[in-house]
Amino acid sequence: MPDVRAKAKELMKGYCRVCPVCDGRACSGEVPGMGGLGTGEAFRSNVRALREVQLNMRLMHDAAEPDTSTSLLGLDLALPVIAAPIGGVSFNMGGGITEAEYVDAILGGCKSRGIIGCTGDGVPPFIVEASFGGLKKVDGYGIPFIKPWESDELDEKFAMAFDSGAKVYGMDVDAAGLITLRKMGRPVAPKTPDQLREIIQKVHDKGGKFILKGVMTVDEAEKAAEVGADAIVVSNHGGRVLDHAPGTAAVLPAIAQAVKGRIGIIVDGGIRDGVDVLKMVALGADAVMIGRPFSVAAVGGTQEGVEAYIDALKAQLTQAMVLTGCKDIAAVGSHILYNNK
Known part of the structure; x- marks a missing residue:
């Protein structure tokens, strides 16, 4: 990973500094790019909220060889991790590799290590072409995310997604605030419950x-369950759409308490290593999505970089499960959190 990160730092110069600690302080307001919107406070809130979660260490148990695997949405995953949907390598990551190379690295690396990757949506057209082209290369083993388009583009994109062979589909409704798309004549907008119900059907x-991505409140989590979504992603879009939004780790417990068992719960935001994965599962998530670190791994090492990052995540998660007494993912709960209320 040090070699992968060094290469990524070279290729992403001017777009991402590949900081030793990816916390949003150095890249505030750098959108496009890898930073957070405006002051960058929402990005920093994600990292801060998760950092403040502490774990109880327990070593009087028999959980010496934990099982990190889990199942969600009909998918068997080697660990509860999904590579988040990110597009726009040329204007967000520096263009050191092509969009197609990026998608292939994410989808191929995830598949080879027993998890799954997502693809993004957007403009210009090469983003979508790489997304659906990459999905076909892996026989549909990936999750295409479609933006909440206002026009016929929504149906057109879903038709392309269905044709890709995928079995799980997502909408990042948290992209509804991207006014740059509206200025380009490609407007996105929030969706009413009735509109979502029709899409989901x-x-x-x-x-x-x-999967409905961009749920940050209990009432919207409940609405997502009511309209038939199979899973939600508790997400503020990496702090890139609404400045001063709270960290996802802060809002996750209440959401999980309200809808756990009725709908799959995925969370993203500030997750960097396997210990962070364990924290989010303990807070109520069924799985996590990770964005920026996967981008660094893909740009710096293509598929091998992605595989190396997943290997590191699994090793870190395994160690953390041993040190908290969790024999498998089902055994992870709020009891491993220090000062849990």
């Missing part, structure tokens, strides 16, 4: 599962 009619 189309996915279900195709035999697929649907």
Whole structure:
């Protein structure tokens, strides 16, 4: 990983500093790029909220060889990790590799290590072409995310997604605030419960599962369950759409308490290593999405970089599970959190 990070720092110069600690302080306001919107406070809140979670160390147990695997949305995962949907290598990451190379690295690396990667959506067209082209290369083993388009583009993109062979589909409704797309004549907008219900029914009619990304409140988590979503992603879009939004680790417990068992719960935001993965599961998530670190791994090492990062995550998660007495993912709970209220 040191070699991968060094290469990524070279290729992403001017877009990402590949800081030793990725906490959003050095890149505030750098959007496009890898930073957080405006003051960058939402990005920093994600990292800060997760950092403040502490773990109880317990070593009087028999959990010497933990099982990190889990199942979600009909997917068997070697660990509860999904590579988040990110597009726009040229204007967000420096263009050191092509969009297609990036998608292939994410999807191929995740598949080879027993987890799954997502693909992004956006403009210009090469983002979508790389996304669906990459999915076909891995026989649909990935999760395409479609932005909440206002126009016929929404149906067109979902038709392309269905044609890719994927079985799980997502919408990053948290992209609804991207006014740059509206200025380009490609508007995105929030969706009403009725609109979401119609979209989800189309996915279900195709035999697929649907993930709604961008849920940050209990009431919207409950609405997502009511309209038929199979899973939500507790996400503030990496702090890139609404300045001063709270950290996802801060809002996750209340959301999990309200809808756990009724709908799959995924969370992203500030997750950097396997210990962070364990924290989020203990706070109530079924799985996590990781964005920026996967981008660094893919740009710096293509598929091998992605595989190396996943290997590191699994080793870190395994060690943390041993040190907190968790024999498998089902055994992870709030009891491993220090000062849990």
